[in-house]
Amino acid sequence: MSRPRYVMTVDTKTCVGCNACVLACKSENGLPEQGYRDWIVTETTGAFPNLFQEIRSERCNHCDRSPCVSACPTGASYRQEDGIVLVDPAKCTGCKACIAACPYGARYVHPRGFVDKCTFCVHRLTAGKQPACVDICPTDSLTFGDLNDPRSAVSRLLKSRRHKTLLPEEGLLPHVFFLI
């Protein structure tokens, strides 16, 4: 059996930007006041009256080609074999090279000094649960799973729905897909 390749899909057609994912993440991970591992982006395009609005729940994209991991001088930022990018606070110096390297603004300095970001709730995955944001989403806009498993919900969604990633021109191969 091949290794899992964890990805997340965000359905922009059903996301209402209720912030439940943001609050669930803060609560689950005990984040500080200024700390956010996920956030809501509302993008409005066009000219009145022909306006189009897209609401996205965004987070670290756990890129295949992670510039944050390459920039890290101590190995504190690393990528697991399942594709999840993590930070080991015990190795982090707070040099902020990873924050500068990330085009998504997904990282922030925790008040204790180390850099923090979305972990796809790796502690919940090992307990057989879904990430907290996925669990709480009232419109089922967030789906998480193994892209290497053709029967997984994310595989089926990405086969059947049009989708995009953020800043594809950077060539970072993100693991968060937006269904459009």
Next chain:
Amino acid sequence: MTEIEINRASQLIDPQLHIWGIEVPIYLFLGGLTAGLMILTPLLLGRTPPAQRTKWMRWLPLVAPLILSFGMLALLIDLSYKLHALRFYAAFRPASPMSWGAWILIAIYPATLLLGLATLDDNDWRWVSGRNWIKKIGVLTLAEAARRFALNHTGRIRIVNIVLGIGLGGYTGLLLSTLGVRHVWSSAVLGPLFLVSGISTGAALMMLWPLGEKSHPWLRKVDIAAIVTELALLALYLVGLSSGNTAANAAAQLFLGGPYTATFWSLVVFAGLLIPLFIELFEARKRIRPTVWAPVLLLLGGFCLRLILVSAGQV
């Protein structure tokens, strides 16, 4: 029309990335200055027979590690997890320029100190070894052995200093240029630009150092060449950004009509390069006694270059 609204409220990221304040430009400036000194000091010593070296020239090699220490202090202040500073030396990450830099910085101390020991004459050394503090910390035997080694390998130590100086000067630019997603920094020119700027600021500091009038014409010649090269590299940098994709073009516009235009052109290009170049050419042509203006302006311009580029990269 595209309007993007983000509900996140992380002070370092929103509404504008603000990760590196003044500490990192200070470090990049002092690192470049150290690099310039490491390249030019061995060359100057090679041109000056020991009998003609003034006391100030014999002590000059020890200025580089002192300046670098202030730079590293600035870097330490910038770290948000200072207790983990030594983590830089628990790993070597070939893909991370910062990791390369951390190890280069460590190699610089023995190289510059050995150059310093090789340059002090016997009278200087008697003065050093007679200090109480050096006896108290118990390093006299080690220092004497190091000095014997340095005197036997002076040529090699000079070459090592020059090579490490080039590495350090280039690294200060590469540190930024490898962060490709920041388009102001994403230019291969930044490495050579910061290296040449480091040589120019190093020459400027040496011109302020009382080395004796015989050294000044050579330093001025080196500095004029460095300033002209730096101007050419700055032009290349802006042309490179302007002819790039939309994002690179937007980065170039920061200096060509955008918010950094006034500071960049007035402080870096005019006050920091063109005016000192004019002063140095004038002094050389008229054979008049050099003033402190050109070196002081070059040092200020070198710092402004790094301050502006680090700041603009976070827009």
